[in-house]
Amino acid sequence: MGLLPGLVSHAVDFRGRDGYWFTSYLIEYVGRRRGCFRATLDLGVTWVQVCVVDNTLVSSMGDVSLDKIVPSRVDRVVYYDPSTGESYEVVKSDNTGYYKLKALAMDKAPTLEINGIHMHRIKGVDPWADSRRKIGVLGIRHGERVLDTCMGLGYTAIHSLIRGAGEVYTFEIDENVLWIAEHNPWSQQLGNPRIHVVHGDIVELIFKIPDEYFDKIIHDPPRYSSTTGDLYGEEFYRELYRVLKPGGRLFHYTGEPRRHGSPSIVKGIGERLRKAGFHPVVYKPGPQGYLASKPVI
Helix, strand or coil: CCCCHHHHHHEECCCCCCCEEECHHHHHHHHCCCEEEEECCCCCCCCEEEEEECCEEEECCEEEEHHHCCCCCCCCCEEEECCCCEEEECEEEECCEEEEEECCCCCCCCEEEECCEECCCCCCCCHHHHHHHHHHCCCCCCCCEEEECCCCCCHHHHHHHHCCCCEEEEEECCHHHHHHHHCCHHHHHHHCCCEEEEECCHHHHHHHCCCCCEEEEEECCCCCCCCCHHHHCHHHHHHHHHHEEEEEEEEEECCCCCCCCCCCHHHHHHHHHHHCCCCCEEEECCCCEEEEECCCC
16 A cells, blocks of 8 residues: 655654653542552553552553643643653644644543644533544545645544555644644554644645545544635635546535535535535534535446
């Protein structure tokens, strides 16, 4: 499963971190217990036996003083590297914005927050379950090739793999997001060889993808804005149509911004998908997006 030649120079060797992840929720949980007990040190991915002795957490991975692991805010995630003793909050800040791995609970998949905006639904559903729901409507079959246009933390790419995809291409334009994902224990499967992580703008790189290359497409773009508008344009939708096999399906997450307003952003997305050639195009209220098909002609 070699990477498409035109994308080789954009390939990312995704390297997830080993270590502990601490949150205020975990610190509170540990503080209520004495002796040895089971706890999660990776935000719920796994549970292990730990002991607390003189405010030091003892586990098979090593010891860490809990005095050194104090998140500055309740929703912060602190990464601790047992091999070096280094610890820091999983946040990034530069001239493009402020990025944060946002903890939602001790044992739930976190979300990515950029400039105060969550990249996943978190009301009434956790990000992992939300991503599973989005992928579920596509009906991915064993061995199929999937395009995931906007990686983020990689949850939809990983769920595509879990559903049986033989190969997944996932694109991420922002190197800060890639860094956050590498520091997220729920994103570690992005290192699976069946997932190709590509650093670049899918709006530009899609022209390097052959016609009818993918069986399924998940398009879960950031919220519509002046900088993300191309991801919602008819020209880009025509390219998605081009790289999708006849009979293939696209799921386009929209959320429900001004769905019933005038003009309706969501209605406009559906109209542009139809103009690009997709049929039928049906809004799915559960996962909050359009399921669109490429007809077999």
